[in-house]
Amino acid sequence: MTDTKIKIENLSFFYGKKQAINDFSLDIPKNRIMSVFGPAKSGITTLLRSLNRLYELIPDTRAEGRILIDNEDIHAPSVSLTQLRRRVGMVFDVPTPLPMSIFDNMAYGPRLSGIKRRSELEGIVEQSLKMAALWEDVCDRLDTPAASLSGGQQQRLCMARVLALKPEVILLDRPCSGLDPISTAKIEESLQELKKQFTIVIAPHNIQQGGRISDRAVFMLSGNLIEEGTAEEIFANPTDKRTADYITGRFG
């Protein structure tokens, strides 16, 4: 096993009085793909959003416990929220192109971090689009609106946009849920490339996808961690009955 990138210690999460995650602890290894899966309302989205503190947009939410990235507590007062979100990029379940051109979408993050030189931005945009396997599709129309792309292209744009932040961790919350199999395959393929440089935490949109792409996996149910292990262990040979029942389709 490689180094631990993210260490979650006794995380509990609350929306008002309602608890969404219960005393959750997990080590997420560096340069691997970690799948977090389970039925709806299991706290998976909440877990992903607690890793970049995006839940803080919702009023009356509270996290207890510690989350360490490279041994640094992300809730420490010294941590800059904008810095954290650049280190921990996120791709959502539906493509979320901003209402601007492809180029401006790509340059959004880099510009926020103070990069102004056009040539430098162009370099980052090209490199990131290539990493997300979208460069060929869009290189001659970077000035067209991002919303004119197809759904699959939009989602790869969202991945490329995260890569342009030069993050360390990439969170993907069911990134293929609205996509066709070809687009899905393209995204899965690029994830295998990307894990060489990044730590990836993904909520797969089904068990099959989890099995195809992950190195490790964790099964969640009602905000609890049920079982964690290598992808083979979890998807082919789960020890917990609830994991087995879910994987074989007995519930969920």
Add this chain to the structure above:
Amino acid sequence: MKLSAKSSEKIAKSIIWAAAMLVVAVLAAIVIYILAKGLPTLSWSFLTEIPEGGGAAGGIASPIVGTVLVTAVAVLIATPLGVGTAVYLAEYTKGGAITKIIRFSAESLAGIPSIVYGLFGFIFFVMYLGLGWSILSGGLTLAIMILPTIIRTSEEAIRGVPGSYRETSFSLGATKWQTIYKVVFPAAIQGITNGIILSVGRSVAETAALVLTAGSSLRMPTSLFAPTRTMAVHFYTLAMEDISPANAFGTAALLIILIFIINVGANILLNRFISNKGKKKEAKGGKRN
């Protein structure tokens, strides 16, 4: 006798259609009547000459200039205040007591008759602040009057921006203010501009409030502290005092044409602005694979 579903459908449809047609007919009748009466008066000299004999002769150059200046003052003051308030209401408050007070105040402002604004403007700007009957007094009074429109339309436009835009922007490391001015504002600009155009129309057409605050001078204004008579006030005076029905209709025709031009022109400008920024297609939403 009970009507069959089919015939009641037919009857309902014709009544609704008649209502819609009646509205169009009323509008058309007013516009055609005024244009028919007023257009013969409109000429280059009518537009460029200063009124003489209290408006019985000459043109309406000074009321035109007065109208433009009063409206400009009103819009330039009300827009930043109104949009700022809207941003505060839409983005920074969570529905507490302060929000309620602000929104209640804005809505109350919208319900006050314009003559009351005029009285307030007269007492506060004209007398108390000593601005006298002037373009500034009139513009400030109008600014308060159009504030609710600008606040409401801007707030609606800002609230109409999908939450996913904000979430995405934050997830890419933007602060709240960066999110507002880089994403929310551009996405809401069309709605905000519509509110401003509505307000311009209202300012150009306002009469009662301006009689009391901008005065009724027919001289060409030389500064913002000079009194003026806007076109609507001029029209009212000409018609009420029976000075010159022909010139009154000429002024009214120009008012209608002006408001038409403002609406159409603003729309064209806006569309050009939007397509330049490459956003036109996005308004229709992206394709899905």
